[in-house]
Structures are given as structure tokens and as C-alpha cells.
Amino acid sequence: MxxxxxxxxxxxxxxxxxxxxxxxxxxxxxxxxxxxxxxxxxxxxxxxxxxxxxxxxxxxxxxxxxxxxxxxxxxxxxxxxxxxxxxxxxxxxxxxxxxxxxxxxxxxxxxxxxxxxRSSFPYLTDVNWRLDYYIKSNHLERVDKPVYTISLNTEEGDGKKKDVIFSCTQEQLQDLVGKLKDASKSLEKFSQQ
Structure with a gap:
């Protein structure tokens, strides 16, 4: 020790x-x-x-x-x-x-x-998303860019509910989905051992 x-x-x-x-x-x-x-x-x-x-x-x-x-x-x-x-x-x-x-x-x-x-991570109970399309911004005349707004509804071990909201571009969302798939595969391998 x-x-x-x-x-x-x-x-x-x-x-x-x-x-x-x-x-x-x-x-x-x-x-x-x-x-x-x-x-x-x-x-x-x-x-x-x-x-x-x-x-x-x-x-x-x-x-x-x-x-x-x-x-x-x-x-x-x-x-x-x-x-x-x-x-x-x-x-x-x-x-x-x-x-x-x-x-x-x-x-x-x-x-x-x-x-x-001990503390534990919150459980993911639901996911909501929205697609926003930005045409222009205060700094640029033309943006033409889709932005996804994701809302993760979570529940703590003691029953408290909380929403985690974030925005990301299409590339960032694809990266997130890829990482989630990798994590899912790792969990499957671990559970089979």
C-alpha cells in the first residue's frame, strides 16, 4: 500500500x-x-x-x-x-x-x-437530435454548413435526470459514431472473454 x-x-x-x-x-x-x-x-x-x-x-x-x-x-x-x-x-x-x-x-x-x-456514470435513457443549416453568420457572408444538435437524456443512479446537449458538424458526428462503434466492439470482445 x-x-x-x-x-x-x-x-x-x-x-x-x-x-x-x-x-x-x-x-x-x-x-x-x-x-x-x-x-x-x-x-x-x-x-x-x-x-x-x-x-x-x-x-x-x-x-x-x-x-x-x-x-x-x-x-x-x-x-x-x-x-x-x-x-x-x-x-x-x-x-x-x-x-x-x-x-x-x-x-x-x-x-x-x-x-x-462509490460513484457511477449516468445511464443513457434517450437521444434526441436536430439538424440546423446555417446559411450565413455574423463573420462570413456565406456559410452553407449543416450543424447537428444532439441531446442525450441521462439518469443518475439516484433517479435524477439530466440532459447533455452539444452541437457538432457532420464530420464530428461521424467521428463520434465511429468511436461509439469501436467502444461497442471492445465491450463485445470483453464480454466474450
Whole structure:
């Protein structure tokens, strides 16, 4: 699992002696609660057990722990990979064990949560088109050019409908149709494998 430099720094801060073991355990509980219940990040500031810790450092540790758990679940990192990542961040063996146990106990729930919040492309429900023929423009005396106006009616996963409208020349429309045919052939090949 690869983490950014700022995330590694935040994990190193979480593993430092600036945060005692009780506060670290409480922080990990709040991180998991925040991910699973979509709670407000201000819960770490309002928690009395964490009030002694520098708020800037606490926020950095909190966000780094969230990134660690989400990235681990997203990439389906196993126990060995998680342990190795935490060792690279120079956490103590006790804190590594706390995080690895927390991760293993909740990995399936984290993955399920990630599956529910993923985004998807809208579905194409209908296509409407119109042919306009431009005879002249403000800049040219004579244009004599057909322009197609295409309206794609789409529907989001949550039922919201949206229209995508664009105009194109005959050449651009032919290029679009060619690319759609190529994409369709690629999907057919993929589905046959």
C-alpha cells in the first residue's frame, strides 16, 4: 500500500510519544466511527479524552488514520501488508497491533461502506437530435454548413435526470459514431472473454 508523504507524517505523529496509549485507542475508535457512521470530524475536538493533545497534530493524525483504513480497504490489503506499512511509519509494536486488529475486525464493513459510496456514470435513457443549416453568420457572408444538435437524456443512479446537449458538424458526428462503434466492439470482445 502506498501512502503520501503527509499521510506517513501523520501516522508517525500518531505513533509518537506525544499521544499516550489511551488517547491513541480513543482516536482509533473515533476514526472508525467517523468512517462507518459518516460523523462530523469535529468529534475529535469535542472529545474530552483528546483535549490535552495539540489540535493541529490531532487533526493530522485523525486524517492520516482515516486515509490508512480507507486505502487499506480499497486495495484489499492483507494483515502482512498493513503491518509492513505501519512498521515503515515507525509505529510501536503495541500501536501496530491495535491498528491491525481494528483493521482486520472491520475490513469487511469498511469495504462494504466503500461500495455504497462509490460513484457511477449516468445511464443513457434517450437521444434526441436536430439538424440546423446555417446559411450565413455574423463573420462570413456565406456559410452553407449543416450543424447537428444532439441531446442525450441521462439518469443518475439516484433517479435524477439530466440532459447533455452539444452541437457538432457532420464530420464530428461521424467521428463520434465511429468511436461509439469501436467502444461497442471492445465491450463485445470483453464480454466474450
Amino acid at each position: 502506498e501512502l503520501s508523504g503527509s499521510t506517513v507524517t501523520g501516522l508517525q505523529l500518531a505513533g509518537s510519544s506525544s499521544i499516550d496509549d489511551k488517547s491513541f485507542n480513543r482516536l482509533t475508535q473515533l476514526v472508525l466511527q467517523s468512517i462507518m457512521e459518516d460523523t462530523d470530524p469535529s468529534i475529535i475536538q469535542d472529545d474530552g479524552k483528546l483535549s490535552k493533545i495539540n489540535q493541529g497534530m490531532l487533526k493530522e493524525c485523525y486524517s492520516s488514520l482515516i486515509i490508512l483504513l480507507i486505502e487499506g480497504a480499497r486495495t484489499d490489503t492483507d494483515t502482512t501488508g498493513m503491518r509492513s506499512t505501519l512498521e515503515d511509519c515507525k509505529l510501536t509494536p503495541d500501536r501496530i497491533e491495535v491498528l491491525v486488529t481494528l483493521y482486520n475486525d472491520n475490513k469487511a464493513k469498511l469495504r462494504a461502506r466503500l461500495g455504497r459510496i
